[in-house]
Amino acid sequence: MFPPGTTPLWRGLLPATGTARLENSTEETSGKASHKGGTTEALHRSVSQLTGFARCGEAYRLERVAKAPAAPAAWFAQGTAVHEAVERWERTHRVHGTAQAQAWFTEVWERELAEARAREPDLTQWLCPGRTKPETDIANRYQRGLDQVAGYIEHALASKLRPFEWLPGEPASEVEFRLDLDGVLVIGSIDLIMIAPDGRLLVRDIKTGNKLPIGPIQLAVYRHAVIDLTGQDPEWGDWYMAKNNKPTDPVDLRPYTRDMVSEWFAMMDRAERDQVYLPNPGDHCTTCGVRRFCSVMGTDRSFFGPSFATRK
């Protein structure tokens, strides 16, 4: 997503077809798969599909196939608002101060929260951490988001890394891509492509939650998207952990070859076409928006049971 008035120069300068190019699409719009005649015809895949499918097939089925309504959570609004504020600040060349970036955060926060409230007005149905009340969680996350935006700016201005400009005047923030991995089209966007003083590139993903990602699947995919987009190889990647106001140590992405990444998507694609949706209960169940309908953990497990959605 690009802020008003900042449509990237990239668009239109890149080939209409090819292994990767920028396009006005996001991962959220990429979860499209049509189910016709008992088979699944994938239009394209995304990193979130791959990681979501691997985390829990039942959640994937409920969210993306059965279209079960997911419970809202204030952390989604916080995450979206922090990302959009950071993107806007980077894409306007860091000329604005913290107060302006926080105003952008508030704008998006209010929009997202209003949309979530419209979907589920009963706050007792919202996901919350532990015993925190929904109203308290909303207030906490608003303040946390404001602090994370301020913390990002403070860190960014002190860091030697800068967003890469592979076309002059266009900071590589929220870089959209299309990547053909042996016939599986993967669409997504990269939070940031950074450049070090020695000219080396690094892919960066911004995390606004508490948990450190386990395994760099997402970063590995981004590495190959950047190779296709720029011809340069970002051999390293990291996660900017907003709760700590700093990135993690860089992760070496060189072991994750294009063949390996292609095989991950090929396997996921095959399994999804065969409607293999194994439940995988674990810690992540506490933040699962479709838990209510889960065949293992849910109270309303019959509403969207597997026979309903996948065995027509």
Ligand code: SF4
């Ligand atoms: S509650 Fe747990 S097992 Fe059930 S769908 Fe959600 S993540 Fe999967």
